[in-house]
Amino acid sequence: MEKTIESRELLDVKDLYVNFYTYAGVVEAIDGVNLLLKQGETLGLVGETGCGKSVTSLSIIVLVPPPGVIEKGDILLQMEDRTINLLKQKDRALMKIRGEDISMVFQDPRGALNPVYTVTQQVGEALLLHRKEELCRRVLQELERDISEANTFKRFIYKCEKKIYEKMMNTRERSASLSALSKIPFVNRYQGRLRNEIRKEVVRLLKTMRIADPERVLDMYPHELSGGMAQRVVIAMALSCDPRLLLADEPTTNLDVTIQAQILLLIKELKEQMESTILYVTHDLGVVAEICDRVAVMYGGNVVEITDTFTIFKKPSHPYTQDLLEAIPRPGKEFKSIRGEVPGLINPPKGCRYHPRCSKAMPICALSKPQVTQIEKGHFVMCHLYKT
Amino acid sequence: MKARTESPTIKELKFILTRIKKSPLSIIGIVVIAFFAAVALLCPILAPVPEGQEDPYVLTHFGWTSEPQPPSPEHLFGTAQWQYDIFYGCIWGTRTAFRIGIIVVAGNLIIGLIVGTLAGYYSGVIDELLMRLTDIIWAFPGLLLAMAFVSVMGPSLDSIVLALILVGWPSYARVIRSEILRVKQEDYVEAAKAIGCSDLRVITRHILINSIYPIIIMASLDTGAIVLSAAALSFLGLGPPTGYADWGQMISLSRGFIYKNAQDPLGYWFTWTYPGIFIFTFVLGWNLLGDAFRDILDPTLRRR
Numbered sequence: 001m002e003k004t005i006e007s008r009e010l011l012d013v014k015d016l017y018v019n020f021y022t023y024a025g026v027v028e029a030i031d032g033v034n035l036l037l038k039q040g041e042t043l044g045l046v047g048e049t050g051c052g053k054s055v056t057s058l059s060i061i062v063l064v065p066p067p068g069v070i071e072k073g074d075i076l077l078q079m080e081d082r083t084i085n086l087l088k089q090k091d092r093a094l095m096k097i098r099g100e101d102i103s104m105v106f107q108d109p110r111g112a113l114n115p116v117y118t119v120t121q122q123v124g125e126a127l128l129l130h131r132k133e134e135l136c137r138r139v140l141q142e143l144e145r146d147i148s149e150a151n152t153f154k155r156f157i158y159k160c161e162k163k164i165y166e167k168m169m170n171t172r173e174r175s176a177s178l179s180a181l182s183k184i185p186f187v188n189r190y191q192g193r194l195r196n197e198i199r200k201e202v203v204r205l206l207k208t209m210r211i212a213d214p215e216r217v218l219d220m221y222p223h224e225l226s227g228g229m230a231q232r233v234v235i236a237m238a239l240s241c242d243p244r245l246l247l248a249d250e251p252t253t254n255l256d257v258t259i260q261a262q263i264l265l266l267i268k269e270l271k272e273q274m275e276s277t278i279l280y281v282t283h284d285l286g287v288v289a290e291i292c293d294r295v296a297v298m299y300g301g302n303v304v305e306i307t308d309t310f311t312i313f314k315k316p317s318h319p320y321t322q323d324l325l326e327a328i329p330r331p332g333k334e335f336k337s338i339r340g341e342v343p344g345l346i347n348p349p350k351g352c353r354y355h356p357r358c359s360k361a362m363p364i365c366a367l368s369k370p371q372v373t374q375i376e377k378g379h380f381v382m383c384h385l386y387k388t
Numbered sequence: 389m390k391a392r393t394e395s396p397t398i399k400e401l402k403f404i405l406t407r408i409k410k411s412p413l414s415i416i417g418i419v420v421i422a423f424f425a426a427v428a429l430l431c432p433i434l435a436p437v438p439e440g441q442e443d444p445y446v447l448t449h450f451g452w453t454s455e456p457q458p459p460s461p462e463h464l465f466g467t468a469q470w471q472y473d474i475f476y477g478c479i480w481g482t483r484t485a486f487r488i489g490i491i492v493v494a495g496n497l498i499i500g501l502i503v504g505t506l507a508g509y510y511s512g513v514i515d516e517l518l519m520r521l522t523d524i525i526w527a528f529p530g531l532l533l534a535m536a537f538v539s540v541m542g543p544s545l546d547s548i549v550l551a552l553i554l555v556g557w558p559s560y561a562r563v564i565r566s567e568i569l570r571v572k573q574e575d576y577v578e579a580a581k582a583i584g585c586s587d588l589r590v591i592t593r594h595i596l597i598n599s600i601y602p603i604i605i606m607a608s609l610d611t612g613a614i615v616l617s618a619a620a621l622s623f624l625g626l627g628p629p630t631g632y633a634d635w636g637q638m639i640s641l642s643r644g645f646i647y648k649n650a651q652d653p654l655g656y657w658f659t660w661t662y663p664g665i666f667i668f669t670f671v672l673g674w675n676l677l678g679d680a681f682r683d684i685l686d687p688t689l690r691r692r
Contacts (some may be wrong), residue, residue, distance in 0.1 A: 012581065049432055063578065063582060066511065066512070095584045095585070096584060097584070097585055098582055098583060098584040099582065099583035100584065101582035103582060103583060104579070104582040106575050106579055106582075107575075108575055111575030111576060112575045112576055112578075113576055113579075113581040114576040114580070114594055114597075114598070115576075115598070116597050118596060125583065125585070125593075126583040126584075127488065129583060129584050129585065130583075130584060139465060153437055163664075189657070234579070237583060238582075238583075291441075
């Protein structure tokens with residue numbers, strides 16, 4: 001890959017603040033997060049439960065669930081010709097971006113599939129929402145072929161179908177006449193062609209997900225799928241429209257280790273094929289070492305350290321990262337955990353949020369929030385130890 | 389490539405059929421309701437409209453004696469006060485019962501669905517407003533409030549229907565709201581939003597389809613209960629004018645004839661027994677059908 005493309009920025013999260021207004025008080029879930037994703041890289045977002053990893057990824061797709069509110073900040077997404085701020089987009093524009101430019105893979109594959117729809121229907125929904133034009137074009141090509149071969153009567157029917165599909169292709173919004181047409185029995189047979197086209201496309205997608213015998217899986221309901229299979233379907237759904245950014249929110253946490261390895265391999269391969277960028281949220285440092293190019297470590301709503309994967313394991317700089325790596329259980333070594341517990345974010349500790357648990361805490365840590373310092377090229381740490 | 393022999397729809401239908409076959413009660417329910425539906429359809433054949441009667445729902449007087457006459461070949465179930473034919477009233481009353489039950493339940497469903505969905509999905513201020521409105525209606529005993537509505541609007545069949553709709557929707561709204569609150573937390577709703585579905589699409593395609601079953605069961609159980617309430621209002625004289633083909637009305641006509649005299653205390657049994665049996669079986673049928681629906685539809689009860 002060329003250097004210029006690799007270093008291009010895709011997503012820039014600037015000074016993001018997210019609060020949750022609960023009955024118990026205001027939870028400051030995200031407290032000034034800065035993240036930069038380059039085109040084609042995999043950024044790992046690690047941290048313990050409740051540190052704001054998931055909220056960060058949900059903010060990027062602008063789907064923070066209530067009572068969460070994005071207080072301030074900018075999320076800049078590089079489009080083909082311009083940069084847009086996701087937080088300033090209208091709902092309709094966001095709906096187009098979701099799925100088409102940014103899509104998400106969720107933690108629990110079974111939960112992410114609607115139990116009442118078959119695999120084709122679910123994956124097909126994403127296709128219909130974003131790639132209707134392309135599918136209609138394929139149907140039209142097929143019709144063109146049929147028209148040239150058909151007799152007079154059939155040709156008339158095919159020409160009617162052609163008109164319908166041309167209209168379908170050109171209307172982006174819901175059209176009343178089309179939805180009325182699709183409700184009339186027998187007349188709505190014309191949808192069969194589109195449905196076939198969707199099936200073909202879903203089969204193709206499932207094949208790229210390395211699902212054996214995709215035709216059989218097409219008409220299965222989520223409860224008939226195994227965990228690994230369900231996660232493959234979810235990934236197929238997310239990748240159906242070739243998104244440029246994939247948010248993977250702990251996609252392998254609920255799977256057993258062998259399936260986890262397969263899914264990781266799959267993600268790695270797909271990334272190379274599709275040249276998309278991945279934000280990989282996880283708490284598993286092994287997974288990070290496996291697939292990430294760079295790692296951002298989060299603690300209590302802050303990104304405390306961000307650097308490439310190699311450095312984070314060789315030369316961790318923030319005390320939290322150091323403690324986190326120490327806490328990985330290894331055979332023949334005494335297990336060391338981080339003392340204290342995760343602070344509640346309703347009244348987070350003043351200053352550096354890690355100072356009550358930090359072994360290297362200084363008086364200033366309790367007073368002021370540390371600045372982000374670059375200690376080496378591309379290695380940022382938010383700690384008072386590294387003041388310039 | 390081996391194609392599947394049957395589509396999911398047909399598989400589902402087969403499953404429903406085996407489910408129904410397993411429980412005799414649901415068969416009874418379906419048979420009873422089918423029977424009543426047939427009666428309602430065949431009214432003009434079963435009980436031909438007497439000559440000179442303009443509105444088939446308004447009963448004809450076969451004389452003006454106030455004493456009910458026992459069953460005879462002309463009047464199969466006997467006659468009520470002022471010589472109304474009980475058989476004719478019961479048969480044509482089936483149509484009235486269906487009309488009341490279905491219109492009221494449909495009205496309840498529509499209002500309840502809209503209110504409950506808006507409240508559940510959009511939470512916040514809209515939720516508070518709509519739910520307090522339902523609380524206000526729930527604060528009054530249903531039948532009393534319905535009576536009040538009817539007396540304001542004037543006694544008639546239409547005002548009974550309208551009053552029962554106004555009184556009945558809050559329970560639907562609350563059930564649908566709580567179901568939506570549960571379903572909207574699910575990951576697949578988030579996933580649907582994440583692939584770019586609009587609110588309307590998320591609600592109709594992903595949330596409602598997973599939360600509508602309790603409401604359908606409730607509706608079919610309610611259809612019977614609504615007929616009971618309508619009969620009660622009718623019995624109290626808040627219904628259609630005297631002589632309308634309505635089961636509540638028929639019972640109301642027999643009010644003075646429950647006890648005949650010391651020698652023959654149950655001499656007028658036919659006046660209240662026949663309409664009573666009709667109401668009883670109709671309500672029972674809907675209840676059994678509701679149970680059948682629950683067995684079929686409730687995903688938590690189904691074991692494959």
